[in-house]
Amino acid sequence: MNKQTNRKKETAVQLKLKQRFPLTIKRLGINGEGVGYFKKKVVFVPGALPDEEVVVEVTNVQPKFSEAKIKKIRKSSPYRVEAPCPLFGECGGCQLQHLRYDRQLIEKRDMIIQSLERHTKIDPSTIHIKQTIGMEDPWRYRNKSQFQVGMKQGEVIAGLYSMNSHQLIDIDECIVQKPETISVTNTMKRILQDLNISAYNERTRKGDIRTIVTRVGVKTGEVQVVLITRQKELPKSSLIVEEATKRIPNIRSIIQNVNGQKTSLIFGDETIPLAGETFIYEMLGDIQFELSARTFFQLNPEQTVKLYNEVKKAANLTGKETIVDAYCGVGTIGLWLADQAKEIRGMDIIKESIADAKRNAAKHGVKHAKYVTGKAEEWLPKWVKEGFRPDVIVVDPPRTGLDQALLKTIQQVKPKKLVYVSCNPSTLAKDIDFLHRQYKVKSIQPVDMFPQTAHVECVALLTLI
Structure with missing residues (x-):
């Protein structure tokens, strides 16, 4: 009876916030986090790799799982590498830069x-x-970026939210994006700054520009920029177009999309052409495609x-x-x-x-x-x-x-x-x-x-x- 009671107590153990313990990582989870088990409880650890022995600290406790962060790596995976991006682990865009690429392919299967x-x-x-x-070459492959716009110390920034937070990380360089998308987005940030166009504030739900979407035709070199706005009225829209056309020689399409809803969805239902064509061209093999602002196309x-x-x-x-x-x-x-x-x-x-x-x-x-x-x-x-x-x-x-x-x-x-x-x-x-x-x-x-x-x-x- 005592042994059975002890076993029941063991399975009923509840982890506590900031609790520390050693953990062996068994596999990668669906979101790229390491997965281990502590007293039969599943623990997700971002940044940990299979077969690693780590000391972790609990950051979140749920009835069926807990989350923890690495405090120390006691035994490192032979496939662990140094992530080349300085924002790795911060911006939330990549999860596996610290895992050797050939091993990424095995883990994904x-x-x-x-x-x-x-x-x-x-x-x-x-x-x-x-x-x-x-x-x-598993780098610089993405032909489209969707960067949220915000303000930081009076400067227009654009990027992604930090993992599990609403802190916007400014991204002026990204090694999984095509260089053209980053260059164009940075130019659009400077134009908004120069023209004093306000960025959308998620908390107050005020401001003009929510998102800068940039798509490049990899085979054609054509560029499309979509400005996602809070409302239909876009201040200085003609000046924005003039500056974008002047500073981005290969821009073919400038579009406004209106999304006034409180939502995580990027696009709203109303799309307004501002300049140029309503689409850009892209090639897959010998087939040429027209791509409008809201259409899905592989990245x-x-x-x-x-x-x-x-x-x-x-x-x-x-x-x-x-x-x-x-x-x-x-x-x-x-x-x-x-x-x-x-x-x-x-x-x-x-x-x-x-x-x-x-x-x-x-x-x-x-x-x-x-x-x-x-x-x-x-x-x-x-x-x-x-x-x-x-x-x-x-x-x-x-x-x-x-x-x-x-x-x-x-x-x-x-x-x-x-x-x-x-x-x-x-x-x-x-x-x-x-x-x-x-x-x-x-x-x-x-x-x-x-x-x-x-x-x-x-x-x-x-x-x-």
């Missing part, structure tokens, strides 16, 4: 396995989970080509198949598959994306593609009633995964193949679990779209049982 173990009844060893496809063009080639391999088309491209954006995946498909139908809830998709298809002479604004779960049943039944459905959803209504629609429509492009292993696993009675997971190919971060993209092939 393991994150997919962990997610399957946690969220499904499927044995991961029964699935062909391939080695992660990485980059030769790492080099890896996107590899990702879409994996989609093409998984679909394994013969030229006779009908395809649905759900969450189609500007039509990138559908157009990538177009030369091997009988018909493509895509949908997206953002009307600007659909307008871009139609133009992109027309420009490349793709006449067997149809794009509509709306949700897949609404359009698919209509099309099925009209006699259109897709052989393959390709999905590329946001991090939240597939809408429950779409999952049920897929079950009803029963395409022969589902090619699932995922940016979140946890929601991928949950969606697989929902579908696994009808679909077998044949393979999962991880692709490292975001080196130095904990994010991993993958292409999962599900076939009808």
